[in-house]
Amino acid sequence: MNTAERVWPWKVLLAFILILTAAGTWGAVKKIDYHWRWYRVPQYFFYHAEDAQKIPFDGTVSTIVTDGKMATVTLTSEDSQVVTEKVETESLKVSEGESLFEGDTVGFVSQWRLGPLMNGLWTTMWLSAIASVFALILGLVAGLAKVSKNYTLRGLAMIYVECIRGTPLLVQIFIAYFFLGTVFNLSRNVCGVGALALFAGAYVAEIVRAGIQAIPPGQTEAARSLGMTMPQTMMDIILPQAFKKILPPLSGQFISLIKDSSLVSVIAITDLTKSGREIITSTFATFEVWLVVAAMYLLVTSLLSQIVFYMERRLAVSD
């Protein structure tokens, strides 16, 4: 086909537009005379920490055994209590026979630690993961309630979905934290996860409902005509097929959840976004940090997209 020949001019155009955008941005930044400090960023991922090793009681250094880079210091107190501390040989601050007091530093141990960006990313991920699980459960229950024959169940599900979808997530988070959190004495993490789960659950419910209704009624009839009960029909016939259909919108919803989780930073949960804000207050590397934070969100969300892509391919075997 000749479409192959026709694609390259558009590729060139795309590259051209991207370069133009980058150049334009760069030029604009130049104008305001921003001082880039990219070198400051890596330490917020990982940093090298030196931890002072302090002794718990007064005593005398009885032995120091050096084993290459590390040294083991043994301390004996007057009432014959013994404690050993492992420190780096180079950082050793005491010698054998020296008497020390409680809280004195024997030496240092240095190690790599996760910086605030990594900690924030971790918080964002577990927050989103737990919220997703609850959103899925909630959405499944509410979605099933929406297609149920029972008026009360349908009504409850409808009220839930409409209330959540008709109000901003930010306001819901405030209500969860300042109202429900205060009344029921809940921690900020519980409020944050709860608000996100309730929010996403309402959208999942709509997706589930649409998925179930997209399965031809003949499927239910065939299953019921074989004597299967309604719950068995749901579990074995309808939901597996519906799941396959709703996987794309469902994954979109969970990607949204990851992004929306940035809003919990307003109730002082130190997620990726809040970490970014905190770093900026101490470094003023505003541009770098926000760009890095955005890139980290993008990384997580595209990873999720990839996973879903592979799941879809695997589920496609019966097509």
Place this chain on the structure above:
Amino acid sequence: MIKAKNVVKLFHGHGTTVRAVDGVSTEVDRGEVVVVIGPSGSGKSTFLRCINGLEVFSEGHIIIDGVDLADKKTNINKVRMEVGMVFQQFNLFPHRTVLENLTLAQRRVRKRSKKVAEEKAHALLEKVGIPEKAREYPSRLSGGQQQRVAIARALAMEPKVMLFDEPTSALDPEMVGEVLDVMKQLAGEGMTMVVVTHEMGFAREVADRVLFMDEGKIVEVGTPEHFFTEPREDRTKLFLKQVL
């Protein structure tokens, strides 16, 4: 085996009520093959679906093997185990292999072990002539093969009665024969069958009795010979002229 007494099924639409089945009474004996014919919208499917409780009828009684469906205490799932149904659109479970289509209800409803269910399934696939398709997904099968799987799936529950709702209407003409052959074989083995179909050849060959339905009512009942040689009612004559 099946006793229908004055069955009425109403559908309530927007301000209108359709009498889809309007006072149908009939009996189907054990081992009998009854073919139901009639124009589109005459209530054939609705009546058939009432027999296995897919539609809840509004009035009357349907008694299957002594169990009255109109009785509130009747467990419809128990009845359905004994009444197999084959649909026009096959309705195979597309996310399950052919084998799983045949074993799922056996295991869930009849509580058979996987081994027993699979043996049964393989035997039935052999019977309907497609033993080699056990591991395939339904989408890989032709229409005729799918319908034969659907028949096998219903038979796997060892029903006492089989209902067929236009089982060949969705098939390409060249595949109709293979499905009818399976049904003829089944009839020959003494299965009690109620078949809604436009296949007059099938009716002539295997039906013990033919019911002609129109506007929710049974208009004429008789042997196939009766219908092909000396139909009594004008509506029957008109209908037969159109389909033959």
